[in-house]
Amino acid sequence: MVLHLSTFHLEGGAGVAAARLHRALQKSGIDSHLLTQFSSREKENVTSLADTKWQTRKAWSYFIAERLAFYPHEKDASVRFAFSPAEAGVDISEHPLVREATVIHLHWVNFGFLSISSLQKLFLLGKPIVWTLHDMWTFTGGCHYSRGCDKFLTHCGYCPYLAKPDRYDISFSQFEAKEALYAKPDLALISPSNWLDQMVKNAPLTAGNSSKCIPNCIDTQFFTPLDQNIVRVNLGLPVDKTLILFTGANIQDVRKGFSYFQEALALAKSHFPHIEVMIFGKADKDNLVDFPVPVHYLGKITEPQGMVDAYNAADLIVVPSLEDNLPNTIMEAMSCGTPAVGFATGGIPEMIDHKKNGYVAELRSVLSLTEGIKWVLENDQGGKIAALAREKVLESYSEHIIADQYQQLYQSLLNG
Template identity: 25%
Template sequence: MIKKGNIVILTASHPYKAAGLVAFDLMHSLEMANYNVQIITNARLEKNYEQTFSLRGVSRMIFTHRILKSLRIRFNRLFKITRFKTDPNYHMNGLNPMKGIMLSKKIAKNLPSKVDAFIYLFPQNFLDTTGLNYLNKITKAPIFWYMMDMAPMTGGCHYAWNCLGYTAKCGMCPGIYSNDKSDITNQLWQEKKKYIESANIIPIAASQGQYNQLKSSSLFTDKNKYKVLIPIDSNIFKPNNKHDARNKIGLPLDKKIIFFGAASINESRKGLKELIESLKLLKSEMILEDSTVFVAVAGNRNQQLENEIPFAHKFLGYLNYKQLATAYQAADLFACPSIEDSGPMMINQSIMCGTPVVSFNIGVSLDLVINYKTGFKVANGDTLEFAKALNLILTLPTNELENMSFYCRNLGLEKTSMESICKLWKRILEYEISNQ
């Protein structure tokens, strides 16, 4: 069968680890539409990495710059770049970006003779808009910026919280405690605007929550805008027998199990403080005996968190993709307490496994969490309503919980499976490539 075109995925994150796996799953989605796909990353790769990936069908993997970090440090010292005091809640990783022309030129030497489109994700310490502009000019290929957070829309932060600077020109940035309207975030916004406007850079949101922000973004005012949920491998993330799943990861067979992830316990945006409060409210208000509830936590054991969880619990440690799918399959529900997030992708995964979700009404919950059908979403930060939603699912009759699980799986296949995402990308790519 003749290949339709060459797509190059550019990513700073390791495409076979954690959230970086989006690139790997995206590649397979595009291959379903018969595109030839290449991934280019600046992540450090293991010695056996390419052998592992060749078995999974990755066409090519290039490590673009092993000394990027040391060059960045030298660059900052040479030009006496000021280091700012930052508020960690905003994740100000976009400050002092290293210019991307050097990396772009290196990437250009390793491209196919003809590139039909680039897809760019996870930009930290990789390419800035200068570099993207360069690649667009020399290849004439559109660049689809697939946004994993708010970084493409701002002058430096990855999460804006209640700040609306990204709807104007940034400046007076709370992430650097600034009262100056012409601060570094405004300067970076000005530079981004210049290179985005003069290149064919097209933003793609990964959730409805993010798409709502994108529509207000001042950097992409005159650009076509799209929403494509993160693809999930439905052959890995799928419903399974709960007893079998619980036996695999050592969870009790006779309990109601709440599952959640705690990889970043010190990040306010992940909402673990709110979740603990909700769990305590659940224990005091629930109809069930508390001895019937068990909490499973993805992440390594943390004494502070362990002391706060009011139910019997188990830390499952770091989970790879298949183990994570097993955890969803074992649970009666997935609790997602994030209060500032463009996703999170764990909602997509849980829904695909047929596991109902309780979340706040942010990010991808607006797409996938439908009250009384796939779980419940409640007002952001409302811990009492979150607790009530947990209780509602835990006390559902077996047949109603099975119906909810069935609806979850069907919605997952419809909205976020590789096949459905493939169709969306195909339609977008064909339209934008033919009309550039």
């Protein structure tokens, strides 16, 4: 039995990716279970530690304790959730599912789910461990994305996320703790993108461990092309406009690059006067008032069918992330036949084949992002680019393809 561990279920990119892999493995005949700190809804073989009101309060207490552990150190509020000290967490080493598991598969486990101490107790069980990395935290002294800092390539300390960085700050101590933790022969580190896998191989904390790239997966029968006009009518969107989509769990997160999107639209509207924008995700409506083109704000969409409809309503999606791994939004949009434009960062250039099924823009360049928008709109005649976007997902990220790769990995670990 394979047991997946994830802080969230169907929340955030990492939680969604973990749940999708769990379902894909079930479909392929693997006995797969998912144990989470918080659960969004009941699903087969998904167990939450917060099933009752009392357990939910307890889970939130761990989350609060984790944040309070970092609060005295944080530089300012902008980095509050960008660094995890991993000092508060649950000991699940005696949980029945953990004891029953033949393989333990870690995903994103921060925010009070698993601490360094919790991980140590899991590792001491002697079971094979697979860890799918959804950001950089596994091989840094605590940050989820380094924002250009390369200290993790030698030894963390003097952390730029901290109010008073010094040689022996909390990034130094977490780095040391992880160094001891990873001295385990049957630990496999899996990165959804080649970009992240290369960093795993170069980072001193993880260079000695087995590592490879296996992408996230998606249900291509669910995320599928629909009739755009019908979807737009159902959503109350105009059928005679060019609609460009921007989405994210938190639009205001600086890492998502919303300001670049806004500037690019201001330039693009002179070439395409019928451009309008669709946005879904957590957003401050006040920030959309002065947007250069009309905005259709769809709010936070939690139901998967609502996401499918939104992707199908759009003519293209723009993902100007400044740092990212393998964005679910690009995969979801392309699976629905919606071309993507994104910055050349992280795993984005691996998803979008430049000027074939979308456009990869120069990082942090508004002009290049604008050119990408123009290129897609001018060249997607007859849905040619849209079809190639869908084809890329079918060939690279389909459930059966990714499930098969993980099955082979599990078997190799069990065979020693």
